[in-house]
Amino acid sequence: MSAATSPARSRIVVAPDSFKGSIDATSAAGALAEGWRSVRPDDELLLRPMADGGEGTLDAFAAAMPEARRMPVAVTGPTGRRIDSHWLMLPGERPRTAVVELACTSGIELVGADETVNPLATHTLGFGQAIRAALAAGATRLLLGIGGSVSSDGGAGVLTALGAVVRDAHGRQVASGAAGLARAASFDAERLIPPPVDGILVLSDVRAPLLGPDGAARVFAPQKGADPDQVDRIETALTRWARVVGADPDGAGAGAAGGCGFGLVAWGAQLASGADAVAETIGLDAALAGAVRVITGEGSYDSQSLLGKAPGVVRAYAEARGVPVSVVAGRFGVAAGADDLSLVDVAGSPSAALSDPRRWLREAGARLARRHTGRDSV
Incomplete structure (x- = not known):
C-alpha cells in the first residue's frame, strides 16, 4: 500500500x-x-x-499505571487457609494511594475445589490484614475493591484485623464469620487503627442495604452456598451485628460483599461506584482525548x-x-x-x-x- x-x-x-x-x-x-x-x-x-471493584480491579490499576508497585502479603484466607497475595501502591508522593482487593485476599475464587465452604464461617480477616499491611507501608489513602466475596460477616473480619475486638456476653472474643456475630454482645474499637488521613474509597457496584429482603443475607448469601436456614441465621447475625456496632444498616451499599460495605463505612470509609472511581483514577477521560x-x-x-x-x-x-x-x-x-x-x-x-x-x-x-x-x- x-x-x-x-x-x-x-x-x-x-x-x-x-x-x-x-x-x-x-x-x-x-x-x-x-x-x-x-x-x-x-x-x-x-x-x-476496566473493573467495578470486583476481581481484576487491582490489575486494572496496575495496567494503566506501570509505575505502580505490587506489594506481596500473606493473609488468612476466607476459609482459614494461608493465602499468598498482594496489594498495589500507586505512584505519587501524596496522597500515597494503596489499592487493596477483597477478591484476591478473601474472595470466592480463593476457595479450593476440594474445600467445603461453610457460609456461616467464611470471613474477611485476610482483606483486613492486607489493608493493615498497606497502612503500615505508609499508605495515606485507600481504594478498596470489595467484589467477589464469599463471606457474610458484615466486615467484622476486616475490623478485627485492624484492631477491633468483638466479644460475646461473657467477654470472650467471638469466632470469625456470621456464626460468631450471632453471639456478639460488644464491639471494642479502642485499638482500632484510625482511617488514613486522605480517606478510604470503597469501590462497588452493589447498592444493597445490610438487612431485609434486598440485603446481604437474602439476596447474596444463597450465591455463596447458604441454604434457607443459613440465610435466616445470617440475617439474624447481621441484625445483631448492626445493633452492636451502632451504625446505619440501611445505607446504600452497606450490604455489599456480605456486609463488608457496612463494616468499612463504620470504620470511616465512603462508598463509591467502582467503575466510575476506576475510570477516574486510571485517566480514562484523558486517554479518550x-x-x-x-x-x-x-x-x-x-x-x-x-x-x-x-x-x-x-x-x-x-x-x-x-x-x-x-x-x-x-x-x-x-x-x-x-x-x-x-x-x-x-x-x-x-x-x-x-x-x-x-x-x-x-x-x-x-x-x-x-x-x-x-x-x-x-
Whole structure:
C-alpha cells in the first residue's frame, strides 16, 4: 500500500471489563489490541482495562499505571487457609494511594475445589490484614475493591484485623464469620487503627442495604452456598451485628460483599461506584482525548451494563467526548449495535468462544480494525 493510500494513524482506546469466568480485563484488552495491530500496526492503542471493584480491579490499576508497585502479603484466607497475595501502591508522593482487593485476599475464587465452604464461617480477616499491611507501608489513602466475596460477616473480619475486638456476653472474643456475630454482645474499637488521613474509597457496584429482603443475607448469601436456614441465621447475625456496632444498616451499599460495605463505612470509609472511581483514577477521560474509537465489553452485555457497570461507564465517558463505541461481548442480552461484535458469532458457538477467548478476542479486534480501515478508504 502506498503512502497516498495508507490509512491515517488513529488513536484507539481499549477499555473492556473482564469476561467473567473466561478471561480477565487486562488479558482481554491485550488480545483486542493484538488483533487491531495485526491490521493497523501504526495506530496508537491506549489500553485501559476496566473493573467495578470486583476481581481484576487491582490489575486494572496496575495496567494503566506501570509505575505502580505490587506489594506481596500473606493473609488468612476466607476459609482459614494461608493465602499468598498482594496489594498495589500507586505512584505519587501524596496522597500515597494503596489499592487493596477483597477478591484476591478473601474472595470466592480463593476457595479450593476440594474445600467445603461453610457460609456461616467464611470471613474477611485476610482483606483486613492486607489493608493493615498497606497502612503500615505508609499508605495515606485507600481504594478498596470489595467484589467477589464469599463471606457474610458484615466486615467484622476486616475490623478485627485492624484492631477491633468483638466479644460475646461473657467477654470472650467471638469466632470469625456470621456464626460468631450471632453471639456478639460488644464491639471494642479502642485499638482500632484510625482511617488514613486522605480517606478510604470503597469501590462497588452493589447498592444493597445490610438487612431485609434486598440485603446481604437474602439476596447474596444463597450465591455463596447458604441454604434457607443459613440465610435466616445470617440475617439474624447481621441484625445483631448492626445493633452492636451502632451504625446505619440501611445505607446504600452497606450490604455489599456480605456486609463488608457496612463494616468499612463504620470504620470511616465512603462508598463509591467502582467503575466510575476506576475510570477516574486510571485517566480514562484523558486517554479518550483525540481518540477516534473506544472498544469496551464484558462477558454478558445486557440492560444492567448501562447502570453503573464498567462498559456503561466507558460508554458514558466516550459519549461525553463524542467518541464512537464498539462493544465486544460474549453474549448480548440487548440488541447489538452496528459497531458491536458477539464473540459467539465470531467463534461460531458458545463453547468455542469459552474454550479460547483470547483467540476470538484477537479476531474481534482484527475485524473491528478492518471495519475502521474501510471507513478510512471511503
